[in-house]
Amino acid sequence: xxxxxxxxxxxxxxxxxxxxxxxxxxxxxxxxxxxxxxxxxxxxxxxxxxxxxxxxxxxxxxxxxxxxxxxxxxxxxxxxxxxxxxxxxxxxxxxxxxxxxxxxxxxxxxxxxxxxxxxxxxxxxxxxxxxxxxxxxxxxxxxxxxxxxxxxxxxxxxxxxxxxxxxxxxxxxxxxxxxxxxxxxxxxxxxxxxxxxxxxxxxxxxxxxxxxxxxxxxxxxxxxxxxxxxxxxxxxxxxxxxxxxxxxxxxxxxxxxxxxxxxxxxxxxxxxxxxxxxxxxxxxxxxxxxxxxxxxxxxxxxxxxxxxxxxxxxxxxxxxxxxxxxxxxxxxxxxxxxxxxxxxxxxxxxxxxxxxxxxxxxxxxxxxxxxxxxxxxxxxxxxxxxxxxxxxxxxxxxxxxxxxxxxxxxxxxxxxxxxxxxxxxxxxxxxxxxxxxxxxxxxxxxxxxxxxxxxxxxxxxxxxxxxxxxxxxxxxxxxxxxxxxxxxxxxxxxxxxxxxxxxxxxxxxxxxxxxxxxxxxxxxxxxxxxxxxxxxxxxxxxxxxxxxxxxxxxxxxxxxxxxxxxxxxxxxxxxxxxxxxxxxxxxxxxxxxxxxxxxxxxxxxxxxxxxxxxxxxxxxxxxxxxxxxxxxxxxxxxxxxxxxxxxxxxxxxxxxxxxxxxxxxxxxxxxxxxxxxxxxxxxxxxxxxxxxxxxxxxxx
Numbered sequence: 044x045x046x047x048x049x050x051x052x053x054x055x056x057x058x059x060x061x062x063x064x065x066x067x068x069x070x071x072x073x074x075x076x077x078x079x080x081x082x083x084x085x086x087x088x089x090x091x092x093x094x095x096x097x098x099x100x101x102x103x104x105x106x107x108x109x110x111x112x113x114x115x116x117x118x119x120x121x122x123x124x125x126x127x128x129x130x131x132x133x134x135x136x137x138x139x140x141x142x143x144x145x146x147x148x149x150x151x152x153x154x155x156x157x158x159x160x161x162x163x164x165x166x167x168x169x170x171x172x173x174x175x176x177x178x179x180x181x182x183x184x185x186x187x188x189x190x191x192x193x194x195x196x197x198x199x200x201x202x203x204x205x206x207x208x209x210x211x212x213x214x215x216x217x218x219x220x221x222x223x224x225x226x227x228x229x230x231x232x233x234x235x236x237x238x239x240x241x242x243x244x245x246x247x248x249x250x251x252x253x254x255x256x257x258x259x260x261x262x263x264x265x266x267x268x269x270x271x272x273x274x275x276x277x278x279x280x281x282x283x284x285x286x287x288x289x290x291x292x293x294x295x296x297x298x299x300x301x302x303x304x305x306x307x308x309x310x311x312x313x314x315x316x317x318x319x320x321x322x323x324x325x326x327x328x329x330x331x332x333x334x335x336x337x338x339x340x341x342x343x344x345x346x347x348x349x350x351x352x353x354x355x356x357x358x359x360x361x362x363x364x365x366x367x368x369x370x371x372x373x374x375x376x377x378x379x380x381x382x383x384x385x386x387x388x389x390x391x392x393x394x395x396x397x398x399x400x401x402x403x404x405x406x407x408x409x410x411x412x413x414x415x416x417x418x419x420x421x422x423x424x425x426x427x428x429x430x431x432x433x434x435x436x437x438x439x440x441x442x443x444x445x446x447x448x449x450x451x452x453x454x455x456x457x458x459x460x461x462x463x464x465x466x467x468x469x470x471x472x473x474x475x476x477x478x479x480x481x482x483x484x485x486x487x488x489x490x491x492x493x494x495x496x497x498x499x500x501x502x503x504x505x506x507x508x509x510x511x512x513x514x515x516x517x518x519x520x521x522x523x524x525x526x527x528x529x530x531x532x533x534x535x536x537x538x539x540x541x542x543x544x545x546x547x548x549x550x551x552x553x554x555x556x557x558x559x560x561x562x563x564x565x566x567x568x569x570x571x572x573x574x575x576x577x578x579x580x581x582x583x584x585x586x587x588x589x590x591x592x593x594x595x596x597x598x599x600x601x602x603x604x605x606x607x608x609x610x611x612x613x614x615x616x617x618x619x620x621x622x623x624x625x626x627x628x629x630x631x632x633x634x635x636x637x638x639x640x641x642x643x644x645x646x647x648x649x650x651x652x653x654x655x656x657x658x659x660x661x662x663x664x665x666x667x668x669x670x671x672x673x674x675x676x677x678x679x680x681x682x683x684x685x686x687x688x689x690x691x692x693x694x695x696x697x698x699x700x701x702x703x704x705x706x707x708x709x710x711x712x713x714x715x716x717x718x719x720x721x722x723x724x725x726x727x728x729x730x731x732x733x734x735x736x737x738x739x740x741x742x743x
Contacts, residue, residue: 058082058515061593063525063532076544076551078531079593081341090336090528091329091558093372094343101305102328104163104199106335106372111160114348114374119159120189121151121378121400128262129391145391146260151378151400159193162290167197167300169293173251173284175203175228177301180311182206182226182249184217184235187358189379190255190286192367194230195310195358199328202303205310207359209720210235211713212313212321218242219320220313221249223566228253230286234261236268240275249281256285260381305329311565312361314503323565324361324503331365333558334506337529338499339369341511346404348374351470353402355380360721362477362499365507366406378402382411386418386466401468405494409481410630410722412474412496413623416485417649419463419492420626434459441491445517460492473497473514477507478721479585479597480616482624483520483693498523500597504574504581505530506559510595522594530557532595533580534587540604540612542586552601553587554580586614603726608640611698618642619724621693622701627652627682630711630718632729633701634737643703643740644686645733647711648673656681673706682706703740705733 065077066084080089092100099109110119126147132140154162175181181203185191198205206224208217210232220226221242228251231239236254243249252272256265269283284292303309309328313321339346352370354377356363370377380396387395397405407415423434437459444452456464464471471494476486479500490496497512500523509532512524526532534551536543542550556579563571574582586598599614606612618633622644625631629649635642651663653672672678683704690700709732711717716728730737 058513060516060591062516063589063593063595066531069531074536074544074551076534076549076589078533078556079526079589080531081525081528082593083340083528084526084531089531089557090340091333093332093336094340094528096372100332100372102199102302103309103331103368104196104300104302106332106368107160107163107196110371110374111156115157116155117348117374118153118376119156119371119374120154120192121376122189123148123151123379123396123399124257125149125260126393145389146384147392148384148390148399149393153376154189156374159189163193163196163200164297164300165290165293166193166286167200167293168296168298169289169291170197170203170228170253171201171298172292172296173228173253173282173289175201175251177202178204179228180204180206180224180226181228181230182208182221182224183230183359184208184210184212184239185230185232185255186210186258186381187355187363187379188232188255191230191358192377194253194286195364199303199309200300202301202307204308206323207310207312207364208321209313209357209359209713211720213716214238214241216313216321218245220311220323221246223323224311227251231255232261233258233263233265233268236263236265236272240272243272243276243281252281252283253289254283254285256287260383303328305332308565312359312364312503322567322570324561325563325565326361326506326561330506330559330561331368333529334365334508335368335372337508337527337557337559338365338511339372340528341524342497342513345473345514346373346375350375350403350472351378351400352376352404353378353380353385353397353400353406355382355385355396356406356408356477357720361503362406362501362507366475366477397467398465399468401470403470403472404475405467405471406475406477408478408722409476409485409620409623412476412481412485412489414629415493416488417626417652419466420488421651438488438491442487445491463492464494467493475499479523480620480623482620484621484624484689487520500595501527501559502555502581502583504561505555505557505583506561508557508559509553509555509583512594518592518594519590522590522592522596524594526555526595527559529559530555534589537586537601540586540601548588548590550586550588550598553583553585553595553597555583556580605635605642606637607635607642607698608637609698613642613699618690618695618699618701621689621695622686624689625682625685627656627685630724632724632726634730634741639741641698641700641702643705643737644683644701645705645707645729645737646682647709648682648706653678653682653706669708673708679704679706703743705736705740707733707736 063079066080069078129145132142181198208220225248230253232255305328309331311323378400437455441455473495476498499511501507501509508527508530510523511527536551544551560581584601599616603615604612615633630647632645713720
């Protein structure tokens with residue numbers, strides 16, 4: 044492995060617009076744009092397999108087989124283990140003590156590709172010996188880890204179908220996914236064993252429970268948890284076995300892989316829907332391979348086997364699962380981490396995951412990037428007048444240098460932004476935003492002080508393919524990029540909402556077609572008929588537009604366009620992306636309805652920022668203080684003015700400018716049900732939780 048400039052390919056050539064173009068031969072249909080594809084599509088056609096692998100890759104396990112042969116002795120998987128937990132006690136304003144736990148972790152230890160491949164083969168053989176048969180459903184209910192990834196490839200190697208569920212999914216969601224798929228086996232983390240008891244009482248198809256005996260951060264007596272389940276289901280044919288014992292069983296009883304057909308289902312992935320029961324998206328092997336091909340092909344000139352990629356987002360989310368398999372495909376190195384331990388502040392007696400692993404590429408979602416930005420800005424704000432002035436001046440100067448393509452950027456990076464870059468290990472070449480809704484301010488700030496940011500757009504139903512930027516060019520603020528190399532994208536007018544493909548730029552609902560687009564929701568023909576057309580297009584429900592350079596821009600979701608009292612529509616997600624840029628905002632929901640002329644905001648605040656309104660930059664807030672601050676009219680007024688300032692700077696109309704703010708002291712987490720596992724707002728739950736306060740704010 045190279046030790047200088049890791050991950051930097053030698054064949055990078057700047058790409059020029061237009062980055063997408065109309066696909067030749069597609070018909071002209073009134074109310075629709077001609078389907079567009081990536082600028083490279085004319086050369087390769089829509090990709091179904093990676094352009095650098097020929098016909099070698101037809102199923103998911105083929106990805107690992109190829110890389111194990113090509114990169115046998117190169118590091119594949121890095122992970123850390125727990126040394127001990129440190130506890131710290133502090134008192135709140137009422138004198139009550141609060142105990143916090145912080146892990147101390149080892150340095151990263153690595154498996155090379157041949158070792159990971161052997162682990163997968165042993166695991167696959169062990170599952171066969173345990174009793175699983177071709178076509179059986181293997182349900183995985185666990186946090187992101189090397190074991191999760193290994194289990195997915197083991198299932199693929201023996202033609203088992205993976206069923207994925209977020210580790211934050213509640214009992215009803217777990218029960219639904221088990222029942223709908225008739226899952227025969229479950230893979231469960233130790234700390235989630237208690238969650239599966241009630242679902243198992245209502246689902247009789249499960250015969251095997253494979254449990255991960257160790258959890259890096261969750262302190263659970265696994266033997267006690269397993270025994271509780273054994274006692275509860277003593278009269279039932281239910282086998283409990285640890286992950287390590289399955290591997291040992293497979294090593295003692297090896298069997299050859301039984302590879303599936305490309306058209307067989309690789310996994311049934313349950314979405315993190317914000318309403319109703321989650322839908323199971325049936326992803327075939329050929330769709331998944333096409334998805335890897337499309338995203339990899341789009342950035343192939345900017346990634347290599349020398350890259351180090353941090354893995355911490357949920358593997359039950361399609362973006363992370365595709366990303367990690369792209370890393371495997373190129374022979375790069377994955378470093379498994381946790382959102383809790385990314386930064387030094389989350390650990391004790393060791394460095395955080397970012398500093399220890401030193402990634403060259405890091406992916407995240409808007410909430411992660413907003414948190415990082417506000418953390419950096421908080422440090423700058425408290426650093427003193429001289430340092431703060433130098434930082435802000437350098438930020439402004441670098442912005443100008445980047446805009447005009449002038450030299451001198453590296454000098455500023457070294458002299459001024461070096462400490463910021465060191466927080467992530469100092470090797471980041473670029474960062475990837477894997478979801479829409481990031482504010483232009485956050486994207487620009489991190490691109491200047493940390494690393495260039497590219498954005499991706501896709502859905503579970505399109506295997507994360509839709510549009511993707513590249514480090515080789517700089518889209519206009521808010522734009523994502525062209526379609527990936529596996530899909531074509533068109534816009535369809537929405538007359539009722541006044542979105543037309545005849546305007547400049549053309550606007551309408553985004554539809555996607557290509558190899559990564561799935562055929563159905565599992566055992567759900569009614570929802571399938573609503574979302575998929577007969578000729579293979581998936582209706583995303585997102586509103587988009589094409590810019591002059593051929594980049595896709597997402598404006599909002601159809602269902603999040605709200606009609607106000609005067610009949611005008613506002614785009615909630617567009618407003619939230621801007622208002623989220625406030626230093627006081629951790630989470631925000633904009634609410635409006637047809638009974639009121641203008642919207643209000645519900646804000647989950649950044650505690651320290653909120654405390655600074657009354658107590659200065661060094662102030663902090665515990666739970667009791669936060670409640671008092673949230674109810675303080677002066678604090679509410681300060682936050683409202685800051686939000687209005689951001690809206691004005693973004694050019695919001697009077698109707699898009701909020702007239703009130705509800706500050707709440709609750710933290711919005713998947714466990715609370717107020718946001719999904721991917722941090723998307725559960726608007727219905729949020730409204731029900733704060734209905735009285737919202738209506739009171741609207742009435743003022």
